[in-house]
Amino acid sequence: MRRDLMDISELVDKQMTSDGLRQMVSGSRREGLRLKGSDIDYMYWSNDKRVIWEVSQSQYYNTHRQTLILCDCSESPPGFTLLYLLSPCMNRLIKRACVRMNNRQYISSSKYIQNLLSEPLPFNPIQHGPCVSKTFRTLELDDAHCFVSDFWPPSASSWIDRCHSWPWSNVVDDIVKNGCHFVAIGQKLGNHEDHEWRISFSQAEQKLVYVMIHCNNMFLSKIHGIKQNQLFKRLSELYEKGLAFLLHSPSFRSYITDVLYNPKNSICTEENTLISEDVFDRNLFYEMCNLVIPCKLNIQICIRYLHTIEKMIGSPLLTQYQVIMLQKMTVMVLQHTAFIFYMETYTSENKLCYRADKMSCLMLKLAAKFGCITDMLYIAMYYYTTLGYMEVSSILEMIKVKLAQPYVMHENNVDIEMYNEAVAGQSWSTKLRQAVAGNIRLHNKIHYISELIPEQQSALQNKWPVLFIPPFILLYMLEILCYRHAETMRAQTALDDLQTLVHYDHGQIIGKDCRDISWQILGICQQVTGNLQAALYSYQQSLRQEPYHKIQTATEMRIQSLSMNFLN
Known part of the structure; x- marks a missing residue:
């Protein structure tokens, strides 16, 4: 569920962002895990700055709109590279991070991080590896400001040839097509530690996690030939023993023996009932509220958001979680658009102001209808x-x-019995409209x-x-x-x-x-x-x-x- 919500949120952002700043959640949070004490990792990059591996790749870009950066791996250890500007860059942080070597303007990773830390940022950030790290209460936020390449690193091309049984060819193609990133940290044993950038495969790792089936991975990639057949036979025999097999497991034994001694006790094994409906709903709506669209003070961008969401809503590929997330996103965009439209037109002539007022009211009523x-x-x-x-x-x-109403869920506060009595079994859209307050x-x-x-x-x-x-x-x-x-x-x-x-x-x-x-x-x-x-x-x-x-x-x-x- 959490992966689906983040996927659709990032997909909408990707469709909307051409030359602007992109954001991607990475690490355990991106994989759907919510581990106490775990930090939250974000990657940021600008779409109007692109890294290429050889000069011939510049033909795929409009150099008037995009700044091109060329990799120089000649003096760097595997997995690291130097980056130098092929075209002029007006970005203040990048210009201040440049150092001159061999008559070229290289972007220094250490200077780039220091420039970021010198910016007026909240929460007193510090450097943590390639990240700008901020602590909010007990939560650590790691922001990696990086560069992106649409091309797969030549030094990693052998990985493509090694993928015979897993991952599948379509996954490999998708990974290669999406290229890689560069984060601001050098190799300590390298010749240019302060200036080098590490090649990051975070996006590829996400895609691999999504398609990872542990049994598939074990049998097809880790164990081969006769040993694979022997292990499969052994696991099959254990499966056939059923409950008796679990008695051999220290972690399960105590629970099972309690039930055997007291038949009135029971252990739920149905996946659909392992987590109650109200608990799942609370998690769903909490995750939805935390994944918000960025506020854009431009009526044209707001309209583009609405058109982008409209195209996606009818897609048969959407999961049920992504459909409700798009509904929530639509509500937020309508609200932004209504107030921005009013801000832009309230000093205008009466006729235009009247039309703007009608449109803003209509958008807010639609938002209330679906929100x-x-x-x-x-x-x-x-x-x-x-x-x-x-x-x-x-x-x-x-x-x-x-x-x-006694069944209304506000943040994490809800009367479980009343909530279940009122809306259990209803669609998430109905629950959102009738029983959720935020x-x-x-x-x-x-x-x-x-x-x-x-x-x-x-x-x-x-x-x-x-x-x-x-x-x-x-x-x-x-x-x-x-x-x-x-x-x-x-x-x-x-x-x-x-x-x-x-x-x-x-x-x-x-x-x-x-x-x-x-x-x-x-x-x-x-x-x-x-x-x-x-x-x-x-x-x-x-x-x-x-x-x-x-x-x-x-x-x-x-x-x-x-x-x-x-x-x-």
């Missing part, structure tokens, strides 16, 4: 921004009713509501791309903002509910990561309703939380503004 319960809050934000307070009120009431993502390059622009700008200054807001926090905020002038009693009730939630929630609704923004929003709502002393306290509490969203600059600015009011 989870809390995706309706994006419509509420849009109507608030465009002064449609009556519509906001109506939408918020609908969301309240839906969120009040935190609201506000991409900091997109303006949703003016009251949160200072927080978004503060986060952007600290290289933090998204605000994550618990749905009830945003719901109460919108109620307060809409009712504060016309229906003060309703606004006060919403403020009381918001204050109770922020003060007394113990992680069921407000996760630890959202404490800073939740206290901040409480302070904003108290300030706009005139309770300045309470607002000051809330802002101070926001500063005391873990600074997940990097909004401290906005918080300090708001505190300073309140202090000036107190002085006046």
Whole structure:
């Protein structure tokens, strides 16, 4: 499931990216494993920079649009190479990493890494091998900024000839066709350790893992002839013994003897029931929420995303997991497009602004139709921004009713019995729309509501791309903002509910990561309703939380503004 979700996410990104930056998850996480303490490996490369192995390969590229880099393996040990520029490069990091040798401009791997580390990046990064390593809490993120080649290394051509029985020829062809990468680390025993680049086959390794069948691998590649037949016969005999064979295994014996002594006990061996439906759903929706599309502040790119997804949806090759992931991606693209479209046209002439408003509303309604319960809050934000307070009120009431259902899954919190009773056996699309709620993502390059622009700008200054807001926090905020002038009693009730939630929630609704923004929003709502002393306290509490969203600059600015009011 996890592999399928990452595959479709990367495929959409690949279809969309021509000259831009590509990203690929690698390592154990890419293989679908979630191991405690394991780091997360990412590879990044730019599509407008291509590595070739010989000058004749330059004919396949447009040198006006792409920077070509040539390999020089003449003085490097196997698996390593020097890289030098064949054409001018305007990239600042690459230009600063160049060293001159033999009248050529070589890209130094060590200088390239140091240039990356000198950039203003969050989490105080350090060098870890060929990676820029960042630690977020207990999680280690390793980013390998590399170069890509569309061609298979000549020095590895013998591998192709060795693949007789495994992997299959179509897999080998696919691997060779996708080339390799170059990561910034040299061979310690080489002549040019500081300047060399290591050839990386991470993409090929992924493809091999996907097609690896251990028995196939064992019998066809590891063991041959008479020994293969003898081992197969022995394994077949053990299989025929059935349960008695398992009694010889120390790891299984204790479980089996317990059942034999107590017939009322049972051991489930059905694959479909080894993991319960609700646990699988929680994992599925969690993985889907973590695989998000990048925010592009360009309406044309958003439209291209929609066209790309539209072409893929009808493909018979998609798995059931990829279909639901495309549904989620469609929702996110529609939301981005609606607000970006409004940002680009709200100062335009009345006729154009009216059309843009209609289109944005339609896109957000479509997103809500296919998205989870809390995706309706994006419509509420849009109507608030465009002064449609009556519509906001109506939408918020609908969301309240839906969120009040006892079977709703919010993040990892769910009443298992109620959830199974309500939606067990339903499609994932139905479950997503009727029984799933998630935190609201506000991409900091997109303006949703003016009251949160200072927080978004503060986060952007600290290289933090998204605000994550618990749905009830945003719901109460919108109620307060809409009712504060016309229906003060309703606004006060919403403020009381918001204050109770922020003060007394113990992680069921407000996760630890959202404490800073939740206290901040409480302070904003108290300030706009005139309770300045309470607002000051809330802002101070926001500063005391873990600074997940990097909004401290906005918080300090708001505190300073309140202090000036107190002085006046």
